[in-house]
Amino acid sequence: TIAVKDIKALKKKLRTSTQATARQARMDFLSKLKKKNNAAKIAIGHTLDDRAETVLINLIKGSGGSGIAGMDFYNRRMGIVRPLLSVTRKEVEKYLKEKRVEFINDSSNYKKIYLRNKIRLELIPLLEKGFNPQIKRRLADTAQILSMEDDYLEEQALKNLESALIKNFDSFSAHTSSGKGCVTTPLSLRATPSTLLRTGSGSVAISSIKGIASVALLPRNDIAIRPWKREADKVVLNIDFIKSLPFAITYRIIRKAMWRLKSDIKGLSFSHVDKVFSLMREGKTGSSLNLPGKIRVRKVYNELVFSKSIKKKDFPAETVKLALPGETKLPFLRKTLNALVLPRDSVKFIVNDKRIGIFDFEKIETPVIVRTKKNGDRFTPFGMKGSKKLKDFFIDRKIPGENREKIPLLLSCGEIIWVVGERISDKFKVTQSTKEVLLVGLV
Template sequence: MKNKVINTIKKYKLIEKGDNVLVGVSGGPDSMALLYILYEIRDYINFNLYVAHVNHGVRGKEADRDEEFVKKVCSKLDIPFYSKKVDMEEFAKKNRLSQEEAGRKIRYSFFREIIKKLGKGKIAVAHNKNDQAETLLMRFIRGTGIDGLKGMDYINGDIIRPLLDVERKEIESFLENSGIKARIDKTNLKPIYKRNKIRLELIPYIRENFNENIINTLFRTSTIMKVESDFLENYSKKIQNEVLKNKGKNEVSIDRDKFLEQHIAIKNRILRNCIENIKGNLKGIEEKHISDMITLIKEGSTGKRIDLPNNLIIRISYDTIIIEKKKKSNKKKELYYTVKINGITEVEDFGFEISTKVLHKDDFKMESKNKFIKYFDYDKIKDNLYIRNRKPGDIFKPLGMRGRKKLKDFFIDEKIPREKRDLIPLLVDKENILWVIGYRISEQYKITNKTKRILVVEYKNNKEELHE
């Protein structure tokens, strides 16, 4: 096993002479194996070794014993030891994260604090071949593309994974033969997290009923997907350079005609790369956002735009596609979001969210007279639903009225101050206004005796009430 790890390190240049290597050690079998192997191979590669441990504060005295265990091992091996105790559950609630996400964020934040103190360095984590298989299954179940199915990389920025070619059974054998003790986190033996369920229930089921060598099969799949993904990414960047008109810190402009000549897979990658160039990551960007961007570009209407998460927009200006950070302006703040059906649409820039669900009339029961929960005849909706603010010439048919009226006149009748009118969100489809949120729904979309399916829409404002 040691030779296998050395070969991995050399092949992917994970550790080089003089490196500062910080090992994340929980005290469990995988991280203890990684610690001892790196400790031993310093005879072959001269580098500096450090250990970091995070006590997540979840398992009480057991977690404290884990911390003390790792500390004693480091003292015995004469390795500098860093530790931090946190309340992971509180952090998860405060930041609206799952416990797994919260733990990951806390750990890497702490690791990078240490690396910063050291001046520079690499973070070694104990992900192995089994972890890679679990990751692929998790991503496949959640929904992913080629990039997701390539799994974890041997090196990703400042993170290195020396054990990625090693199976868990090899790790267990190494520890037993070397007489190395490890702590067992009993929560890992319970199917309480998604990854645990995959490890403890799904993979054993696949092994027994379909493929006893599923770990290596998935690992080979990840290797194949990485080759495909790397080719597509490199090719996409080549094409991106050809279609780019301008690339700045806060803005990217693309030749629309050249862009439209490309295959859809290349278009998607170019858009993702442009967003990543501007904001540094793709957090919050989903397949739906990319799809909406493609649709906007195809339509090619000058002046049309879409608001994206994290203060980004895409807009069309004649033969140019522009992706940019929103500029501060005295003009009204534009609002345009596609609404998810049977889901939640977060309108981050305006501080509210829209949740929707479709019910059959036999399953429907009027739950509330809350002015921010409304009901519509789902089969009357044309194309997609959107949230936007008012536009010149908007016309609305308020519930209870036979005729239509200008939205401007409706606002006047409701005595809504002029300065607030642009801030009132409208729920619309391709042709009409369904709901002036906080005020009135449309007569055209009301529930009748002929209604078969009902759309329930709820507005939640995270900042303040829409109106008194």
């Protein structure tokens, strides 16, 4: 099978070098061919010479152990095998000549404008003549040793990565209301695939919530929670935890955090990771840095937040009426609120999730309004008697400034009843005398 690609056009699109573009085009073609023929592996003709050259290339570029180890006999992720990696180019050519098998030498391999060619044609002959005739084999041996060590460090990094990740909605609690407050009982819960609330006799259903862990009522001892799902455009690491690890493991965890945002991190060097370390150790909360590949890293108290750099949006203090009951779309936030009113007696338990608000409906005047923050906003957080500036509440909750304008607020008669996802107002809480409750869920 033969394929033809316009490398110049592809190079312009990918913004990579000619060699890198051609290499990518070859791999894309081979991967498609592998899939089309249901093949197990892609066999590539890299030799010991290629491996030695790669070691020197990555040494010159300042790569770490993984880069210096370079190519290996087997790449599990890409499904590539290199059966000739322990054989020299001369040995391969000698074999082909003995078997009278014709082969083609790529003329571009002799152009010294490329780093690999300069290493092959100038540096390696110099090292062979002046230092070690077996330099290529010694470099290949070094690569193999580093590859084995890299496998071990990779395993350790993966083990620690899950502990380093900060995830919301990892655990849930069940609460039962009483006149003296809430009694918390931990629950081990598993999700059902379709509903926010499963109902028993006399219960009321709420529409499904997609892609987030969602609070659920537990009437008649029935329970359903959707699983937590990490956002694809953000990774958050626990600074105290990763600082306690050996540098080599922390280095890899940081690279993996970047990789989770962008699979191609070739533009990221040791100096970039070192800047992340400096931010983590010395940066003040709120400080940030931008990395290649449109990756942004911020220090937020004890968290290191990796995200994709996007243009800041101005979120208007737009006003929307909450549908009671029903679904209210918030186009300016790309969110939805589901609301319903039900008898207090039908609610026996509440699963603790910040994306659900439950209120004494008799204390609420309609219409209920949804908007984002305004200067001078105040409310009475649950558990407090007096009011507080919303700005001070956000500071106490350690919510980054750039996230505050994205948080919806529910208001009744001009008074905030819920800072959505954070805290309800104490004035509108459910008590023993409550007859009807308003339940609102954020999607």
